[in-house]
Amino acid sequence: MTIEELEQIAKGVQLENAKYEYEVNVCMDLACASQGAGLLRDALVKRADASGKKVLIRKTGCMGPCSSGPLVRVDPDDTLYAKVKDSNAEAIIKSLGEKPVAELQCDLNEHFDKQVRVVLENAGHIDPEKIDDYISRDGYKALLTALTEMTPNGVVHRITESGLRGRGGGGYPTGLKWGTVAKASGDLKYVVCNGDEGDPGAFMDRSVMEGDPHRVIEGMAIAAYAVGATKGFIYVRAEYPVAVSRLTTALREARRRGLLGSGICNTTFNFDIEIRLGAGAFVCGEETALLASIEGRRGTPKPRPPYPAVSGLWGKPTLINNVETYANIAPIVRSGGKWFFNMGSERSKGTKVFALTGRIKNTGLIEVPLGIKLWEIIDVIGGGVPGGHKLKAIQTGGPSGGCIPADMMNLGVSYDALMAAGSIMGSGGMIVMDDTSCMVNVARFFVEFCMTESCGKCIPCRAGTAQMYTLLTRICEGTGTMDDLELLIELCGTVKDTSLCGLGQTAPNPVLSTLKYFKNEYLEHIVHKRCPAGVCNIAGATAAEPAPAEVLA
Amino acid sequence: MTEAPFEVKTLEIDGREVSARRGQTILEVAREHDINIPTLCQMEGLSNVGACRLCLVEIKGSNKLLPACVATVSEGMVVSTNTERLQKHRHNILELLFAERNHVCSVCVSNGHCELQSMAQDQGLTHVRMPYRNPNLPVDASHERFTVDHNRCILCTRCVRVCGEIEGAHVWDIMGRGIDSIVITDLHEDWGESSCTRCGKCVQVCPTGALFDKSKIGSDHPKYPDFLPYLNLMREAR
Numbered sequence: 109m110t111i112e113e114l115e116q117i118a119k120g121v122q123l124e125n126a127k128y129e130y131e132v133n134v135c136m137d138l139a140c141a142s143q144g145a146g147l148l149r150d151a152l153v154k155r156a157d158a159s160g161k162k163v164l165i166r167k168t169g170c171m172g173p174c175s176s177g178p179l180v181r182v183d184p185d186d187t188l189y190a191k192v193k194d195s196n197a198e199a200i201i202k203s204l205g206e207k208p209v210a211e212l213q214c215d216l217n218e219h220f221d222k223q224v225r226v227v228l229e230n231a232g233h234i235d236p237e238k239i240d241d242y243i244s245r246d247g248y249k250a251l252l253t254a255l256t257e258m259t260p261n262g263v264v265h266r267i268t269e270s271g272l273r274g275r276g277g278g279g280y281p282t283g284l285k286w287g288t289v290a291k292a293s294g295d296l297k298y299v300v301c302n303g304d305e306g307d308p309g310a311f312m313d314r315s316v317m318e319g320d321p322h323r324v325i326e327g328m329a330i331a332a333y334a335v336g337a338t339k340g341f342i343y344v345r346a347e348y349p350v351a352v353s354r355l356t357t358a359l360r361e362a363r364r365r366g367l368l369g370s371g372i373c374n375t376t377f378n379f380d381i382e383i384r385l386g387a388g389a390f391v392c393g394e395e396t397a398l399l400a401s402i403e404g405r406r407g408t409p410k411p412r413p414p415y416p417a418v419s420g421l422w423g424k425p426t427l428i429n430n431v432e433t434y435a436n437i438a439p440i441v442r443s444g445g446k447w448f449f450n451m452g453s454e455r456s457k458g459t460k461v462f463a464l465t466g467r468i469k470n471t472g473l474i475e476v477p478l479g480i481k482l483w484e485i486i487d488v489i490g491g492g493v494p495g496g497h498k499l500k501a502i503q504t505g506g507p508s509g510g511c512i513p514a515d516m517m518n519l520g521v522s523y524d525a526l527m528a529a530g531s532i533m534g535s536g537g538m539i540v541m542d543d544t545s546c547m548v549n550v551a552r553f554f555v556e557f558c559m560t561e562s563c564g565k566c567i568p569c570r571a572g573t574a575q576m577y578t579l580l581t582r583i584c585e586g587t588g589t590m591d592d593l594e595l596l597i598e599l600c601g602t603v604k605d606t607s608l609c610g611l612g613q614t615a616p617n618p619v620l621s622t623l624k625y626f627k628n629e630y631l632e633h634i635v636h637k638r639c640p641a642g643v644c645n646i647a648g649a650t651a652a653e654p655a656p657a658e659v660l661a
Numbered sequence: 662m663t664e665a666p667f668e669v670k671t672l673e674i675d676g677r678e679v680s681a682r683r684g685q686t687i688l689e690v691a692r693e694h695d696i697n698i699p700t701l702c703q704m705e706g707l708s709n710v711g712a713c714r715l716c717l718v719e720i721k722g723s724n725k726l727l728p729a730c731v732a733t734v735s736e737g738m739v740v741s742t743n744t745e746r747l748q749k750h751r752h753n754i755l756e757l758l759f760a761e762r763n764h765v766c767s768v769c770v771s772n773g774h775c776e777l778q779s780m781a782q783d784q785g786l787t788h789v790r791m792p793y794r795n796p797n798l799p800v801d802a803s804h805e806r807f808t809v810d811h812n813r814c815i816l817c818t819r820c821v822r823v824c825g826e827i828e829g830a831h832v833w834d835i836m837g838r839g840i841d842s843i844v845i846t847d848l849h850e851d852w853g854e855s856s857c858t859r860c861g862k863c864v865q866v867c868p869t870g871a872l873f874d875k876s877k878i879g880s881d882h883p884k885y886p887d888f889l890p891y892l893n894l895m896r897e898a899r
Contacts, residue, residue, distance in 0.1 A: 389838065406835065411711040411731045564816065564835070564842030566712045571757035574840040575791050595790055602753040605726055605746075606714040 109366045109373045111252055114243055121244035128164040130204045131183040132156070133232060137170035137315060138350065139472070140177035144194060148178055151197035159201050169319015171232035172223075173216055174472035181232060182208070190214035219470050222489050224451065226459045227435040228475045231319045236354050239361035242322040248367055250441035254330050255375045258441075263334035264290055267437070269445030271457035276302055276393075276430030277505065277534040278610075279456070279523035285427065288417040289335040292425035297337035299328050299379075300421065300428040302398060303344040303351070306390040307506025308557060310537035312461040313431035315473050317344065317351035320435070321358035325381060327434030329368065330441055332379045335427050340381040343398050347388065355383055390507075390561035394609045395428045397563065408563045409609035430535065432461055453479025456522035460533070466503075466540035469494045476521070483517035486540060497542035501625070505534025507554045507561075508614030510621025511547065530621040532614070546643035547626040548633055552580040554618035558611060569612030572603035576619065583630060586637040586646035593634060597623065672738040687729040687740055688716055698742050699751060699780055702817040703730040704866055706889030707826060713817060715751055715780070718742045726750075748784070755781050760791040761840070762798065763812035764869075771870030774883040777815060778869075798843070803853030806875055807864050811843050814871035820844060820863035827892065832857045844871075862889075 125131065134140075134149045149167060156163040171179045176190035180200065189200065189212040199209045225231075234241035242248070254263050268283025289297060301324060305313040317324060328340045344352050359381055362368045370378040384402050391397050392407040399421050401407035420426025436458060440448045452458050456478040462485070465471050469491030476485060482502060486492065493499045501511040510531035512519065519525055523533045541550065559573040579596045582588040600616035607613045623630060632640050639646055668683040674696050681690040686709070691698050701713040711728040718729045721739035729742070741747070758764070758777060766772050798811040818835065821844065825831040832855050836845040846855035864872045866886045873882060 391838075411728055413733075559839060562839035564837070564839045565710070566714050567754050567757055567761075567815075568714055570816070570839055570842065571761040572753075574794065575757060575760065578792055578794075591790075598749075599753065599791075602750050606717055606750050606754065608711060608714065608728075 109248075109252070111249070111256075114248060114252060117240055118244040118246075121240050125164060127162065129162040131164045131166060132200065132204075133166050133168045133171075133181045133183065135169070135171045135177060135179040135181075135232060136167040137174070137177075137318060138311075139170070139174035140179055143178050145178040147194040148180070148192055148197060151194035152180075152201065155197045155201040159204075161201065161204055163201065163204060166235050168234060169231045169236050170228075170315040170473050172228070172472050172474060173219055173470045175470055176214055176216070176472075179232075180212075188214055188216060190216070216470070219474075219489050219491065222480070222484055223475050224459050224477045225475050226439050226448075226451075227316060227323075227432055227461050228319075228473065229439070230323065231315065231473075234320065236319050236321055237357050239322060239358065239365060242320070246442060247322055247438075248326055250438040251326050251329050251333075251367065252373055254333055254441055255373050255377055260290060260334045260336060263330060263441065266441060266445045267334070270440045270448035271445075271452075272433065272436055272440065272448060273456065273523060274430060275432035275436070275460065275535065277508065277532060279533060282429065282433055285417060285429070286331065286334055288415075289337075289425050289427040292418055294425050296339075296424045297335055298421045298424055298426040299332045299335065299337040299340040300399070300402070300416075300426055301328055301340070301342040301431060301434055302393060302395065302428055303342055303348070303431045304386045304390075304393040304398060305348075305431070305535060306345065306393050306561075307508075307535055307537045308554075309463060309465045309503075309539045310506055310535055311463045312473065312536045314348050314351055316431050316435050316461070317348065318354050321351075321354045322362065323435045323438060324355075324431055325358055325362055325368070327437035328381060329372070329379050330437050331427055331429065331434065333377055335425075337427065338378050338380075340379065341384050341402055341421070342381060343384050343386060343392070343402060345386040345388065345392075352383060352385065359383070389563070390557075391563045391609070391611050394611060397609070398428070399426065406563075408565045409611075411608060432536070451477050453520055453522045453525075455524055456533075460521070460536060462536045462538045464490055464538050464540070466538075467493050467495075467497060467499075467542040467544070468540040478522050479520045481517065482512065482519050482521060485521070485538070486517065490540065493540065493542045495542075497544060499540065500543050500545055501541045501547065503531075503539040503541060503550065503618075504537065505532035505614075505617070506537045507557045508532055508610065508617055509534045509537075510617045511541070511550065511625065512621075513625040530624050531617065544641055544643070546584075546639050546641040547622040547629045548580065548584055548639075549641075549643050551619045551622045552577065552584055555580055555615065558615035562611065562615075566606075566608035566612060568603045569607040569609075569615065572599055572607070573612070573615050575599055576603070576616070580619070583633045584639075584644045584646075586633060586644070588634045590634060593630060670734050670736045670738075672734055672736070672740065674740045675742055681734045683734075685734055687718060687727070687732050687734055687738075690734055691729065691740075691742060696742060698729050699784065700730060701776060701780060701815065701868055702819065704819050704822075704886060704889065706893045707819060707822045707866070710818060710822070713815075714754055717747060717750065719744055719747060751784050752786055755784060755786050756789045756791050758815050759786075759789045760793050762794070762796060762814065769813060769870040770873045770878055770882045771813070771884075773881070775870060776868035794840075801846075801852050802875070803851035804857065804859075804875075805853060806859060807852065807861065807872060808875055809844070809846075809852055809872055810870060812871075813869045814844060815869055816842055816844065817868060818844075819866040819868065820872060823862045823866045823889070827889065828858060828860050828862055830856065830858050830860075833863060 180189040272282040273279040416426040709730040716729040717726040719741040821833040
């Protein structure tokens, strides 16, 4: 494969597409598919055939605003239809070349205008099961450029220059990590992709793997070239069967095109990728546990150092990055580190994909430049809190993160700002909560999650989260005392300070952040035996009456 | 330039200047200098897992606590092993252990010879503030010589490691996760029906009364884990 051949394939796709007058893209991502996108697509194909118009019906990955699904986008006019049913197929096909179907058209301009799409640039535009579609949108160009025009060091340098930080949550500088693995001695090195996305309310990585699998493969191949690895693993949770099947197809196609395997693109570079399935353990998203799981052992973390960069899979130097991190690589190599560096805030560069869920109008997948204010995400992109309710807090970072109260919506979204506010960026889950949420109950939910997902290896996480859960349950049920609260706070400190891995070290965050911003709700439960949001079922609770000021102080 | 056969590092532990070889753990160096760092899962002769978190120490200049059993020394390191912060955490960890299962010393075969018990005494633990979980756990007495009482188990995994690493049988392992984890024999078969070689090493290394010798019930039941470094030494000499 050469650049010319890639261009030829791209040209072939364009010629093929030019045969059609219209392109009808149907989102077939999980949210749309579960609302009947499959039936819709069949109906569209049938109607298009009957109409005699030259229409290309394409199934694509996630287009973003999942709550408006099933979504259909008609090109070349770029008309977006929302909540389309298979009964609407006839009207849509009929409208081609005429005026769009007004009652299906949705006004999501504000939703899209604030977004910058780098990772999701192809989402909704290509068929994820066709490698040629990916190639037609500059796919694999970056890999070829890296292999034929750049040295491995040059690639590492470009990534470093871009300022990209790990998108799995920790925010470790990617270039620095690559440089460490590149410098590690050893003939055999591995590249691993962490696709074990498990945070409640998060589906960014799933959408990328399902909607644009080649982007991940290309990023991994470039990484392998940069650090000198020959073998890669994609670790996907088995609960993502569509992602697994799309990745499997993509790997097969890439091998067929000579973009994986030995002597890639007529160079001496060899690289291939294997898929490994996770067996449903959240802790396997922690890198050392993930590596143990790939090796076929029980997925439990082990103390670092040694870091995987020095001693990872089977003791060999291993580069491990998140799906979204790899998805950023090809555009950076293509457009240069400076281009990426110029996006985002001072210390958090580029864009970030968030899964916007909870009490918000436009739930779904968004990609925004870092540094964007929280209110822009909630009010403009998200369309605000529906039903006349008031925004109370935003939970970011999943069970390792925290809640940011409504009066801090002017906060710019970056690794450091979120950390300073008592939460974390995490992998990109963003759960919006309104006045119907009880913050004590929210904290209890996340602690329960950490308790059931703790691997049980170290004592503070295993027994500590269980004790925290018991104490929070007491408070929620109205039997908690001030001593319980004091003990809870002390336990949070011990679990945070002494746990072995990130799961335990961050498990107290939901409790600590809600205590920081919503302490009055805890006190209401304990002192007045009432739940201000009316969520917790407290026996014998008195009618809602505001607590005296001195108790809340 | 060729690397020296071994490199000497100097560091400070609890205000004392000590020297160490490169690659030694903080715990090894501390013990060589009679500085006591509490441990439960660690056992000389077995691999270190850093699971009990009692050996965490403070390093000057870092807010992160390091497990002394696996953290290696570095030049100029200033280590504190017994600060107020560490004492508080150790208390809490021990309380968590006592509240986790059913540790009732007065009716335990290992009363007086239990590492958990003496650790609590050493650390000055006088009471447990946390709610006892009182789980309903089984006792497996199917083995002709030994018994496993899950109520006393602290999941230190010494039995798992000694069986896999020293005896080479790998009969013991962990099943379940989090608070529901238990040690099992083979694929959760009765111990008596398992592929156990009846060597008894697991019983000797068990820090509590979770694994015990049936013939010792009712009498003093000390354990003798000291065979382990000796056994390793003899194996290396061969």
